[in-house]
């Protein structure tokens with residue numbers, strides 16, 4: 033975490049926009065959020081040490097990566113007494129991270145490795161020393177790269193499931 037904290041502090045003044053509602057890991061049935069969370073006082077958000085779980089007006093938890101990321105520590109799942117989140121359903125967060133090549137400085141010939149260093153999964157691949165891209169086969173959707181980017185160039189959106197065609 034020290035590595036992440038170091039690079040996080042360099043760009044902590046920037047707060048990237050995130051519009052999509054990303055749910056925490058650890059759920060099996062997304063409809064359970066609608067059914068159960070109304071009866072809860074947001075325990076998962078209370079225990080998250082990274083403070084990335086927010087509770088919406090609909091009382092359903094969502095993640096925000098503007099200040100930190102998910103360590104997959106299990107605490108939110110352990111705290112959920114209504115079975116919406118459970119450690120048995122641990123999986124990567126359902127979010128797709130991408131580098132916006134228009135905003136990214138490295139795509140415009142300015143050397144920058146801010147996102148590479150906090151990515152403990154080595155999912156950010158550079159072409160030599162420029163033009164980074166995120167390898168979603170390696171990315172665990174932890175979100176730690178978002179806040180460190182000084183150009184606000186890392187976008188996050190809900191992953192869409194592929195529709196089957198007839």
Ligand code: SF4
Pocket residue numbers: 056057079080081082083084085101102103104105106107108109
């Ligand atoms: S696994 Fe841990 S860090 Fe991730 S959202 Fe849950 S409580 Fe927060």
Ligand code: SF4
Pocket residue numbers: 065068069072073074075076077091092093111112113114115116117
């Ligand atoms: S602890 Fe469980 S029931 Fe409560 S808000 Fe979080 S996901 Fe919903």
Ligand code: SF4
Pocket residue numbers: 129150151152153154155156166170171172173174175176177178
């Ligand atoms: S979200 Fe993906 S690319 Fe970003 S730090 Fe986490 S694993 Fe690396």
